[in-house]
Amino acid sequence: MKKLPLFAVALITFISYSFNKIMERKIYHWPANVTPPVAEKKPKDVGMHGDKRIDDYYWMNDYFKKGPDSTEVVNYLNAENAYEDTMMGGLKTFREDLFKEMKARIKEKDESVPVFKNGYFYYTRTDEGKQYYKYCRKKGTLDAPEEMLLDVDAMAEGHNYYSAAGFNISPDNKLLAFGVDTLSRRIYNIYIKNLETGEIYADEIQLTSGGSAWANDNKTLFYTEKNPATLLTERIKKHVLGSDISKDVVVYNETDHSNYIGVGKSKSGKYIFIQSQATMSSESRFISADEPNADFKIFQPRMKDVLYDVDHQGDRFLIVTNWNAKNFRLMETPLTKTTGENWKEIIPNRTDVLLEGIDVFKDFLVVSERKNGLLQMEIRNLTNNDHHYLDFGEPAYAAYPGANPEYSSTTLRYNYTSLTTPSSVFDYSMTTRDKQLMKQQEVLGGYDKTQYVTERLYATAKDGVKIPVSIVYKKGLTRNGSAPLLLYGYGSYGNSMDATFSSNRLSLLDRGFVYAIAHIRGGQEMGRQWYEDGKLMKKKNTFTDFIDCGEFLINEKFTSKEHLYAMGGSAGGLLMGAIMNMRPDLWHGIIAAVPFVDVVTTMLDESIPLTTNEFDEWGNPKNKDAYDYMKSYSPYDNVDKKAYPNLLVTTGLHDSQVQYFEPAKWVAKLRELKTDNNVILLHTNMSAGHGGASGRFDYLKDVALQYAFLLALEGATPGN
Structure with a gap:
């Protein structure tokens, strides 16, 4: 690394000294004689076990509970906002300058690194001055004409809040399912778009978590339904295009309110999984993606204090679990024998390494681990049993697999960043061990x-x-x-x-x-x-x-x-x-x-x-x-x-x-x-x-x- 010339060192010293003097000289004085809001006290005993615990401000949940003090709650919050505006009033210009300064570092017209899946390159792009994204794809080659799947900038017009998520393309590449939340309660309505005609179907599915999984018939969609009050994910339902949504079949109902549930598809495209998980235990169910009307089968009944996560690879299922393994281990089992007594250990528990997860490819396995507080990735070549680790070379960083939807790929897409390195996307050849920087976050200025x-x-x-x-x-x-x-x-x-x-x-x-x-x-x-x-x-x-x-x-x-x-x-x-x-x-x-x-x-x-x-x-x-x-x-x-x-x-x-x-x-x-x-x-x-x-x-x-x-x-x- 080149050393700075003496005049540069002197300049940096002068700037540092000058800034310190500015900080000493210019003191921001909070406005005096401004009275903060005083909330009314309405004592309520919220204790139990013989403990008297008085909450003077319990009434503030009335807006949430639709109680009699709803209006008073909103008035109080508005009063606090007004007080904050007054106290920070002298900093208004400074805040605007900070906003412009941070915004100026963002490349407004930009494009993500394309991700290849099932014959198409998928990517997002942003336009100058626009708040949201355009979701696009190109068929076969990056030189092909662009198809715009969703223009979220246009979709978000007229909304104070707009979140589009859960993008899910059908196996035949013709349909897109996606979720929309316009309230910021993480309750999404799922819509289905015909990518050949541009038509948004009438099949609007409400009260979902946004995600979904297509069966291989290209017409059956599995999704997670939420309870509108508790926001718990309680049921997995099945919708067939064109059918009455009110008659969608419940394929799984979670009765344990300690568990979150979700539905997804294996990267291989062969299985659909339902995962039910609490903090300390989990349970999976599965069907063949070719048989959407089959009954979901329990992979392994839930066990106390045992977490397990399943994926499919070739003639086996792979299981990451903490069963008799504090830091988790990797196991495998045949496709026809999924219960625990059939599991065989591949990577054992290690006291100094946490096994965080796996990314499955047809001929490779990428193992994400954490050692000494830092992430590391091991590449396992299943054709020759070779394995090695990626080297990242910084004392503190984050590195993790990126978007890798193509099961047969020999290239690992991974993301890397550190406190000084902008977010970077690499493609790593798991056969030649060559890596290529595909994109690094551009910091303007x-x-x-x-x-x-x-x-x-x-x-x-x-x-x-x-x-x-x-x-x-x-x-x-x-x-x-x-x-x-x-x-x-x-x-x-x-x-x-x-x-x-x-x-x-x-x-x-x-x-x-x-x-x-x-x-x-x-x-x-x-x-x-x-x-x-x-x-x-x-x-x-x-x-x-x-x-x-x-x-x-x-x-x-x-x-x-x-x-x-x-x-x-x-x-x-x-x-x-x-x-x-x-x-x-x-x-x-x-x-x-x-x-x-x-x-x-x-x-x-x-x-x-x-x-x-x-x-x-x-x-x-x-x-x-x-x-x-x-x-x-x-x-x-x-x-x-x-x-x-x-x-x-x-x-x-x-x-x-x-x-x-x-x-x-x-x-x-x-x-x-x-x-x-x-x-x-x-x-x-x-x-x-x-x-x-x-x-x-x-x-x-x-x-x-x-x-x-x-x-x-x-x-x-x-x-x-």
Whole structure:
């Protein structure tokens, strides 16, 4: 690598010095004498097991429950939005500048790497100034004329929110099934389009999860139906084109409300699978895709604390399972003998490697694993029994199989990214071992990855466990504790937070921020035990790990309490609420996005969407031990009279995962009890849900709000 000339070093030093002086000089002053909303208190006892637990703000769920205080709820949320607008009023221009800055890095007119399947190349493209995508294909060769399958920009006109998903082409390439959600509750209506005539059939299937599976007769479609109240996926139904949808046959009905269900097709195209899965157990059913009227057969009856996932390859089924295997193992079984006693081990359980999944090809098997917190991919050649690993060469990264729908292919499409490497798509020849970069996310404006540094560090938890921390910052950082640092975390459901690139994040890094990810327990970065040590009656490990990571970064002089910020969303919002209660002195500011903060009350109410699916994650508070433990960390229940850090909370009125009233109640209680003069802001998107705005640019307004909040706390004002 070439060294910078002395004048360049001097220039970077001068810019860094000048920015620090600006940050010292220009302090954003929150408007004084502005009174925040005060929510009315209507005490309700929501305790059990002899515990009196008074919730003064329980009435805020009335909009969701269609109760008598529905209008009052909306008025309160609007008042909070007005207060946020006033408090952030002096940053309006700055937010607009941040939005334009981030938007300017996006290549507006762009096209995805084409994916070949069953004779066609499929791809998406975007047009300048447009929020959505156009789904297209070309027959046989990329030089063929383009067929536009869906113009989502046109379809979304007139909608505040629009999501199209579950695209599914029939085996004869003539029909497209797709789902549409216009409310952001993740309830999709499925439509079927004739790709030869352009006709949208009258077969509109409502209340679905959006996905579907075609039988090989090109007229039978299997889909998942949702309960409109609980949003649980309860039934798999079968629709025959042109028939009365109200008479669609139920082919599977899930009676255990702890389970999610779905339907899909093997890559080979030979089988249709129904998967029913809870947090700790699962069950599969299957039929031949050539026999849509056959009865689904149980692959292996569900077993306590056993997860298994099935795919088809040649004359066998492959099973990834944790049956007698903490970190999962790979097994096989004949097509005619699918129950557990017939399973034969291919890859054993390993204490230091988590087997995450497989990608099946006719002559190859790609095994996705996680070792030392990092993803790796093993290629197995089934014709000569050779196997090898791909080399990625960075200390912190994310790599995973991409779109590989063609069963007979010898090429692996995989995606790669790191904290400094933009999202990249590679094609890898599994026979010659040659790889080709097909596309890398273009960051407009002259991004130079050599100007940023990424590291993989390890914090020590209070019980001695080493917690991985991925970190990125602009080159030239002086580690004297003066830099602002944003620490991100999640730590639930076994979801691992990998080190990925974000062009938006450059707006923080270029202004002197350090960005770090705490790979805390409750995720699965370090194996299955990592997850199990951060759930149920060990959930507090998640929170203390995050706190220990924050203290580690301070001790390593990356930042200080006066400049340390934390961010998490959904279950990561629970993390934010918990660390605020446990160590409010450690953070200068916190962003809690769509936060799950009223754990006990929500888990006691089975009418709230998805509650019953969560018992294996958090516990069932109808059991006293679980109730007591959950109450001991639930952010809402543990708000107290003390000083709290500055706080920005975001939510969506139509959120299907964490209902709006949890963050709203939390903010109201914090306002009532906190003893400091720090700011608390609640921003409710009145037309969106858990994922925020649906357009590819509109969501940047939410990011600009978050970044403006952080930068204001660091002294940034318009012009910085």
